[in-house]
Amino acid sequence: MVRILDIDLTRADFSISSRPDLRDEILGGAGLAAKLFTEKCSPSMSPLSPDNVMVFAIGPLNAYFPAMTKAVAVFKSPRTEEWGESHAGGRFGSAMRFSGFDAIIIRGKAEHPVYLAIHDSSVRIKNAETLWGMRSHLTPARIIREREPGSGRRSIIRIGRAGENLVTYASVNVDTYRHFGRLGLGAVFGSKNLKAIVVSGTHEFPIPDRTKFGELYQRIWNKIVFEGEMKKYHDYGTPVNVLAMNEMGALPTRNFISGKFEHANKISGQELADKLLVRKVSCMSCPVGCIHIAEERELFAKEHEYVTNYVSYDYEPIYALGSNLGISDSEKLLKLLGAIEEVGLDAISTGVILAYATELMQKGLISEADTEGIRLEWDNIAGYVQAVNAIAERKGDFFRLLGDRPELLFEQHKGKELLTAIAGNEIAGYHTGLANLLGHAIGLRHSHLDNAGYSLDQKFLKGPKTTPEQMVAQLVEEEKFRQVFTSLVACLFSRSVYEIGLIAECLSAIGINKSIEELNEIGSRIYRMKDSWRREAGFDPTTLELPLRFIETPTPTGKIEQQDFKRALQEYARITQIQ
Numbered sequence: 001m002v003r004i005l006d007i008d009l010t011r012a013d014f015s016i017s018s019r020p021d022l023r024d025e026i027l028g029g030a031g032l033a034a035k036l037f038t039e040k041c042s043p044s045m046s047p048l049s050p051d052n053v054m055v056f057a058i059g060p061l062n063a064y065f066p067a068m069t070k071a072v073a074v075f076k077s078p079r080t081e082e083w084g085e086s087h088a089g090g091r092f093g094s095a096m097r098f099s100g101f102d103a104i105i106i107r108g109k110a111e112h113p114v115y116l117a118i119h120d121s122s123v124r125i126k127n128a129e130t131l132w133g134m135r136s137h138l139t140p141a142r143i144i145r146e147r148e149p150g151s152g153r154r155s156i157i158r159i160g161r162a163g164e165n166l167v168t169y170a171s172v173n174v175d176t177y178r179h180f181g182r183l184g185l186g187a188v189f190g191s192k193n194l195k196a197i198v199v200s201g202t203h204e205f206p207i208p209d210r211t212k213f214g215e216l217y218q219r220i221w222n223k224i225v226f227e228g229e230m231k232k233y234h235d236y237g238t239p240v241n242v243l244a245m246n247e248m249g250a251l252p253t254r255n256f257i258s259g260k261f262e263h264a265n266k267i268s269g270q271e272l273a274d275k276l277l278v279r280k281v282s283c284m285s286c287p288v289g290c291i292h293i294a295e296e297r298e299l300f301a302k303e304h305e306y307v308t309n310y311v312s313y314d315y316e317p318i319y320a321l322g323s324n325l326g327i328s329d330s331e332k333l334l335k336l337l338g339a340i341e342e343v344g345l346d347a348i349s350t351g352v353i354l355a356y357a358t359e360l361m362q363k364g365l366i367s368e369a370d371t372e373g374i375r376l377e378w379d380n381i382a383g384y385v386q387a388v389n390a391i392a393e394r395k396g397d398f399f400r401l402l403g404d405r406p407e408l409l410f411e412q413h414k415g416k417e418l419l420t421a422i423a424g425n426e427i428a429g430y431h432t433g434l435a436n437l438l439g440h441a442i443g444l445r446h447s448h449l450d451n452a453g454y455s456l457d458q459k460f461l462k463g464p465k466t467t468p469e470q471m472v473a474q475l476v477e478e479e480k481f482r483q484v485f486t487s488l489v490a491c492l493f494s495r496s497v498y499e500i501g502l503i504a505e506c507l508s509a510i511g512i513n514k515s516i517e518e519l520n521e522i523g524s525r526i527y528r529m530k531d532s533w534r535r536e537a538g539f540d541p542t543t544l545e546l547p548l549r550f551i552e553t554p555t556p557t558g559k560i561e562q563q564d565f566k567r568a569l570q571e572y573a574r575i576t577q578i579q
Contacts, residue, residue, distance in 0.1 A: 009108040009194065057103040067224065067494035071489060089178045272330050298338075317351070318333065320351025361375075482523075485498070
């Protein structure tokens with residue numbers, strides 16, 4: 001049985017329903033969110049209107065097995081004006097499981113700022129006017145913690161000033177150190193006058209055969225903890241990729257001008273772990289501890305008066321706000337990461353857009369008269385922190401446009417080739433080759449995690465050459481499998497552990513019997529559902545072109561050709577029957 005909470009902020013009421021048909025059809029998680037969203041949200045509606053619908057969902061394995069930790073959010077993206085999907089760890093997925101809800105639908109717009117308090121079947125819409133506009137992102141969460149029950153099984157998600165001010169790439173903070181990051185979910189919260197959601201519960205969930213379940217759980221635990229399957233994520237976390245990508249020549253540097261950064265060692269996972277790491281944190285129900293938190297000290301008065309901030313760091317923010325902006329040491333990087341956290345912006349989009357604006361200034365296409373006197377230049381941490389705040393506050397015409405539609409600057413400054421975005425979304429940190437760029441272009445979640453194109457590029461380095469047509473076919477098949485994976489909802493870091501046969505075994509242990517063939521068909525079904533909605537919203541891959549910067553800057557797999565990108569997209573259109 002799938003249990004759904006449907007909240008209408010305009011009417012200030014809610015309903016609870018059950019859908020016995022959905023578990024068999026699409027499992028849960030990404031599939032469940034997609035199904036409910038496509039039923040309730042028209043592809044033609046405006047992303048920041050009350051008609052936009054946000055669907056949060058968990059899967060059948062959430063909180064049952066190790067690394068089944070994620071929650072999925074689906075919405076219409078204000079950044080791309082089409083499919084928006086973001087995944088987050090932390091405690092939110094488990095808190096939803098304890099609350100007894102598989103999905104939470106939020107629609108409409110409140111008359112004034114509110115937050116939602118969901119505790120088991122108790123649902124309250126509470127006044128948040130005093131929380132709106134607070135400078136520190138920690139204060140609203142602290143106040144909600146003091147007001148609300150559920151300690152130990154509770155999750156608090158909230159937006160910052162960027163979301164309140166409708167910046168199109170604003171994020172939603174999840175339990176301080178995780179995020180619903182990409183594609184502007186924070187702006188959708190802001191458009192609905194929704195500051196935060198707190199979820200907790202006391203529900204228990206059944207296990208048909210506890211002996212069988214316990215044996216399977218222990219086997220998976222051993223694989224994760226003792227057999228080294230996920231060891232690198234515990235030791236250094238994803239920042240271990242900084243030096244690896246730099247050695248390959250695939251670490252985007254100064255707006256993708258280069259794939260190598262001369263200061264990579266100073267912002268690497270190894271450097272941060274040795275000098276600034278203070279602790280490691282796990283998502284609830286996961287033993288790995290891949291969330292790495294560093295200490296950033298800020299001098300606020302003379303005589304060594306410091307405030308200490310704790311900042312989580314990952315590979316993507318290090319690329320976007322580090323090498324891509326020429327930031328030369330880890331302490332500067334943490335200061336900028338802290339500023340991003342404070343206002344609630346997506347780190348990848350912000351870093352890419354700031355790099356674009358920096359190069360515009362470097363080339364004389366904009367001046368300090370445009371940027372409210374803020375000097376944008378590589379490694380200028382003070383200027384970048386000022387710019388982050390200006391974007392979040394929508395300060396002046398330039399930063400208002402930078403927080404809304406930075407691509408519109410093309411018309412004024414002729415810098416089209418300088419913004420490293422594909423299909424309206426800023427690119428992640430792997431300049432590995434054509435497969436990575438294609439993965440961004442055709443990914444239904446519209447993130448580098450859709451289909452691991454960067455990983456495919458690295459395989460091609462070691463194996464036989466692959467045609468663009470073969471490449472895109474492999475990306476589509478990989479993403480179909482990931483529709484199953486994200487419907488569980490599993491952390492993608494654990495994909496080497498949970499192969500398709502083990503997934504079927506885990507589902508069987510909680511009473512859901514699916515063959516490998518049935519699971520593969522569910523993945524294809526979800527893929528078709530998302531693809532169809534996205535096309536109705538206006539997405540046409542055959543019209544896409546690569547920014548010239550991706551063609552100009554060499555990759556480890558060689559020079560990228562626009563014609564190969566086009567050939568691959570034509571094949572994608574053919575095999576998904578878009579044309």
